[in-house]
Amino acid sequence: MLNAANILFWAVLAALLFFARRQRIFWPLLALTLLLLFNQLFTPGFFNLELREGHLYGTRIDILKHGGTVMLVALGMTLVIATGGVDLSVGAVMAVAGAVLAQAAAVHQQSAGVAMLLALVVSLGLGAWNGLLVAGIGIQPIVATLILMVAGRGIAQLITEGQIINFTNPALVYIANGYFLGLPFACTLVLVLLAATYALTRATALGLFIESVGDNDVASRYAGVNARFVKFTAYVFAGFCAGLAGLVAASDIKSADANHAGLYAELDAILAVVIGGTALTGGRFYLLGSIVGAFLIQTLTTTMYARNVSADIAPVPKALVVIAVCLLQSEKARRCFTRFLPRKSPAAPTANAKAGS
Amino acid sequence: MKKFIVLGATLLLALSGCGKKEGGGETAAPGGAKSATVGFSQIGAESAWRTANTQSIKDEAQKRGIKLIFSDAQQKQENQIKALRSFIAQNVDVIAFSPVVETGWEPVLQEIKQAGIPVILTDRAVDVSDPSLYATFIGSDFVEEGRRAGKWLAEKTGGKAQIAELVGTPGSAPAVDRKKGFEEAIAKYPDMKIIKSQSGDFTRAKGKEVMESFLKAPDAKQITVLFAHNDDMALGAIQAMEEAGLKPGVDITIVSIDGVKGAFEAMAAGKLNCTVECNPMIGPQLFDAVEGIIGKKDVPKRIVVQEGVFDQSKAAAELPNRKY
Numbered sequence: 200m201l202n203a204a205n206i207l208f209w210a211v212l213a214a215l216l217f218f219a220r221r222q223r224i225f226w227p228l229l230a231l232t233l234l235l236l237f238n239q240l241f242t243p244g245f246f247n248l249e250l251r252e253g254h255l256y257g258t259r260i261d262i263l264k265h266g267g268t269v270m271l272v273a274l275g276m277t278l279v280i281a282t283g284g285v286d287l288s289v290g291a292v293m294a295v296a297g298a299v300l301a302q303a304a305a306v307h308q309q310s311a312g313v314a315m316l317l318a319l320v321v322s323l324g325l326g327a328w329n330g331l332l333v334a335g336i337g338i339q340p341i342v343a344t345l346i347l348m349v350a351g352r353g354i355a356q357l358i359t360e361g362q363i364i365n366f367t368n369p370a371l372v373y374i375a376n377g378y379f380l381g382l383p384f385a386c387t388l389v390l391v392l393l394a395a396t397y398a399l400t401r402a403t404a405l406g407l408f409i410e411s412v413g414d415n416d417v418a419s420r421y422a423g424v425n426a427r428f429v430k431f432t433a434y435v436f437a438g439f440c441a442g443l444a445g446l447v448a449a450s451d452i453k454s455a456d457a458n459h460a461g462l463y464a465e466l467d468a469i470l471a472v473v474i475g476g477t478a479l480t481g482g483r484f485y486l487l488g489s490i491v492g493a494f495l496i497q498t499l500t501t502t503m504y505a506r507n508v509s510a511d512i513a514p515v516p517k518a519l520v521v522i523a524v525c526l527l528q529s530e531k532a533r534r535c536f537t538r539f540l541p542r543k544s545p546a547a548p549t550a551n552a553k554a555g556s
Numbered sequence: 557m558k559k560f561i562v563l564g565a566t567l568l569l570a571l572s573g574c575g576k577k578e579g580g581g582e583t584a585a586p587g588g589a590k591s592a593t594v595g596f597s598q599i600g601a602e603s604a605w606r607t608a609n610t611q612s613i614k615d616e617a618q619k620r621g622i623k624l625i626f627s628d629a630q631q632k633q634e635n636q637i638k639a640l641r642s643f644i645a646q647n648v649d650v651i652a653f654s655p656v657v658e659t660g661w662e663p664v665l666q667e668i669k670q671a672g673i674p675v676i677l678t679d680r681a682v683d684v685s686d687p688s689l690y691a692t693f694i695g696s697d698f699v700e701e702g703r704r705a706g707k708w709l710a711e712k713t714g715g716k717a718q719i720a721e722l723v724g725t726p727g728s729a730p731a732v733d734r735k736k737g738f739e740e741a742i743a744k745y746p747d748m749k750i751i752k753s754q755s756g757d758f759t760r761a762k763g764k765e766v767m768e769s770f771l772k773a774p775d776a777k778q779i780t781v782l783f784a785h786n787d788d789m790a791l792g793a794i795q796a797m798e799e800a801g802l803k804p805g806v807d808i809t810i811v812s813i814d815g816v817k818g819a820f821e822a823m824a825a826g827k828l829n830c831t832v833e834c835n836p837m838i839g840p841q842l843f844d845a846v847e848g849i850i851g852k853k854d855v856p857k858r859i860v861v862q863e864g865v866f867d868q869s870k871a872a873a874e875l876p877n878r879k880y
Contacts, residue, residue: 244774251801258772265765361607363760363788363818376799452760452792458603459759504769510755511726 223476227491230524242505254378266497267385268444273471273489275440278433280472283413283481284340289441291351293461296322296445298355301364301455311370319442326438330431355457365454375450385447413481593623595643597653600631608880609836616839637664644671650846652676658683665689674849694859696834698733704832705811706741715745717781720770721753724785734785756789763789767796784812787819794827817878823871833863
């Protein structure tokens with residue numbers, strides 16, 4: 200089972216864990232590693248990797264491919280949650296983006312570029328609508344974005360006229376089905392967006408502004424931060440990310456399925472953000488953590504498929520893992536665990552916590 | 557404002573008066589189906605299937621000159637109950653509806669019974685202790701659909717198959733019944749086995765994702781047949797097979813249920829082998845029943861929708877007739 204590629208994989212993962220040992224991201228990464236280790240040992244075929252038609256082919260590649268949509272949505276969600284809000288409409292925005300894309304490309308015979316541009320502009324507009332309600336009028340984020348969550352799917356239905364619209368444009372199909380440097384193109388999209396978001400929030404003061412607004416809205420306003428604008432931008436960005444995810448989801452099945460595209464994506468994205476270490480109360484945020492969280496969710500889903508766990512009971516093991524990760528993250532829970540364990544050496548509390556998980 | 561209220565009240569009075577008069581006319585001349593009024597409460601417009609279902613009912617009503625009062629419940633039982641009560645108030649000749657959920661219908665059905673209006677259920681059944689509360693139930697038999705898929709497969713493969721199954725949404729009636737019927741049909745053949753079974757939630761995206769995972773399992777090469785509980789999941793799975801370098805319809809025989817247009821296109825392209833129809837075009841049968849009830853003829857308590865089994869040989873000819 201252990202070939203050179205797998206040894207390299209585990210070495211990289213171990214190195215990542217080592218470097219992240221004092222970071223917030225350590226716990227979700229540890230959970231992901233344990234889950235993968237479980238699969239390496241007990242799920243036959245999970246770690247098979249081969250070259251097929253010029254690209255990598257295997258279960259781990261599937262995880263990359265299907266995790267892409269949640270990762271994209273989670274990036275936008277991270278910033279929104281950091282401002283102390285939440286965006287429930289991302290799933291519906293995904294459906295609208297897919298619907299616009301398919302309608303433009305298949306029915307109105309527009310080129311791939313125009314179709315994508317249209318879809319993204321519409322998503323930006325929907326994000327701006329959320330931002331306007333939350334930052335402009337001051338409606339509670341859950342209520343404000345709930346409007347679009349409910350209405351958005353209806354809008355998508357209207358656009359597609361209740362039908363599933365197929366498209367065959369090769370450029371559009373490439374978004375989710377293409378491979379770039381042997382890896383799914385969706386990965387490249389996630390990496391580019393992650394790098395851009397990271398640069399925008401960490402190389403400039405924007406990230407600090409977002410955190411300050413999420414921490415204390417009033418205080419940051421008195422300190423001269425334009426809190427309204429920061430919030431508005433976060434929702435627009437979340438809309439954009441959701442739109443991008445909608446393109447990937449539609450491209451994946453080469454059609455726009457307004458009823459099902461992005462269904463419950465908001466819950467997956469929120470979960471990914473929380474697993475990643477960002478608190479729902481706002482403030483500090485961890486972009487990389489959200490990505491790892493999305494990875495964990497998708498790995499869990501794929502594990503259920505690979506182990507042939509019936510869909511009736513699949514939510515139970517998933518919930519158990521999520522609870523375990525959330526407990527791992529809480530300092531209080533970790534201390535609780537260590538208290539019940541035989542004390543090995545006071546210098547290694549992390550080792551104890553690991554055993555306690 | 558006051559004027560409007562008065563106007564509205566007068567209108568309402570006038571309307572209900574009209575209804576009464578019409579009802580009176582009906583008793584005087586029974587069997588006058590031409591002037592009959594039917595109230596229909598639809599679940600909503602959640603899928604292409606449902607849209608086709610609505611269209612079929614509207615078209616048929618127009619064709620027969622029956623007055624149809626159509627109401628969309630938008631997936632909510634309370635909307636539907638309101639609609640049914642308004643049908644009573646309007647004194648329609650027959651009430652038909654597709655119940656959103658199975659339970660909680662007894663009180664409103666009692667009201668309808670007291671008003672002396674016959675009820676036809678379409679597409680979904682209700683859970684009531686007194687079967688006289690409705691005249692007939694017109695709908696597909698999901699178990700039979702599963703059975704037909706199994707039967708077709710047994711003939712096609714000569715009773716030898718290693719089957720991967722894409723199940724619908726766990727717990728939903730079509731998923732449970734189609735699985736039951738299919739398993740019943742293949743039980744007679746010891747060499748037909750379901751080796752993989754996983755839910756694809758009735759969606760293309762999940763169907764594709766699950767199929768990808770099936771194809772990566774160590775025993776993937778043994779799969780000779782895919783049985784999908786609906787066409788959309790099969791269409792997703794076809795994409796997964798193509799991406800894995802397999803020939804869907806050739807390397808793996810695929811049978812699914814519903815008979816949507818996309819499935820016929822796939823069959824015409826040789827990628828899908830068979831689809832068992834789940835027919836939404838119930839308009840003709842519905843209004844046959846309506847006319848039967850008004851004409852005081854015996855109408856069976858359970859009417860199964862006419863449905864076909866289509867394989868590749870029939871697909872190309874049938875494709876232009878597909879409306880949904």
